[in-house]
């Protein structure tokens with residue numbers, strides 16, 4: 558059965574990982590339970606914000622997710638996060654307990670690399686000024702490459718001998734080595750394809766192995782760069798530099814501290830704030846908009862008002878949001894994850910006898926068959942229905958708005 562996706566948070570000390578994690582995991586709206594049973598201390602639950610199909614089908618008033626929440630069609634879908642602390646240059650050689658932290662990474666499907674773009678912390682996380690954070694992207698990647706490559710090269714002699722002795726092919730031989738990183742034969746095949754290497758594996762030079770390892774890491778650990786601390790005045794020039802070097806799809810600008818602050822104020826009833834949005838309403842705003850009791854919000858003192866105004870100017874108006882929620886959406890997009898809603902009844906969207914709709918949501922990629930295996934396990938499926946009772950093939954690809962509401966029929 559395909560397992561649940563896991564997003565790893567990496568970054569040097571003091572880049573803002575904990576703050577980012579706090580802001581992703583601390584939901585203002587009531588989000589109920591989550592489906593994961595084995596929670597270790599390093600794992601946390603974040604909420605992916607998606608548009609719920611209850612809006613398109615006009616049934617928002619009856620939308621009651623089993624896990625996460627749905628507020629006027631904005632659905633929070635739980636997703637597991639892994640906090641990989643303590644990566645510093647030299648981690649692959651065990652610096653700062655680096656090997657242990659790198660080992661934790663094995664289970665991650667995608668990474669969010671939190672980069673401190675204020676330039677106020679050096680590579681080790683110590684306070685400084687004018688540091689170039691684009692360097693962090695280089696060295697962190699290189700630590701991961703050297704860790705995987707180191708593990709491979711340790712046994713390269715015997716790997717090659719065995720490869721020749723049993724007349725294996727490169728995919729099978731490499732898959733044996735990469736299985737521990739949660740790789741599949743398809744992942745290995747795709748990455749070998751991309752490199753276009755023609756020589757037989759036993760003749761690969763160290764450089765060729767490095768090319769393969771790099772391709773493997775691109776495949777196995779798609780990475781979002783969370784350029785954090787955009788509220789800092791020195792951030793702009795560092796953002797421009799990194800933006801020129803990286804694929805725009807992989808970059809998200811964010812201010813984790815702003816998101817934490819806004820969620821806290823919202824919880825304390827000082828503001829109305831929709832997580833991840835550009836909208837913040839104070840008591841005065843709501844009175845101005847015609848709500849005489851200011852939406853029940855509390856009055857803020859002058860100091861707090863100024864902080865909120867500054868945050869609006871420095872972050873929300875300039876960048877459109879604090880960016881934190883987008884980090885998760887972007888990671889899910891890099892993984893090609895699609896929210897799919899298994900229902901018992903494709904006419905009413907309920908899952909049983911009650912009137913509640915769209916109770917379940919799974920994050921999957923690829924086909925209807927993959928969804929079936931995830932939701933139903935090994936139970937044989939008789940047929941699959943989509944919206945309106947149409948038959949859907951197990952080979953059909955799932956996408957938002959297409960084959961994303963499904964009913965699996967078992968037995969005759």
Ligand SMILES: Nc1nc2c(ncn2[C@@H]2O[C@H](COP(=O)(O)OP(=O)(O)OP(=O)(O)O)[C@@H](O)[C@H]2O)c(=O)[nH]1
Pocket residue numbers: 568569570571572573574575576577642643682785786787788789811812813814815
């Ligand atoms: N200006 C600014 N400061 C931030 C932001 N996010 C985090 N910080 C500050 O950066 C410092 C480090 O943040 P943490 O979240 O503890 O960083 P970390 O990466 O978890 O650090 P370690 O626990 O050492 O690995 C703290 O003082 C935070 O308040 C941000 O968006 N803007």
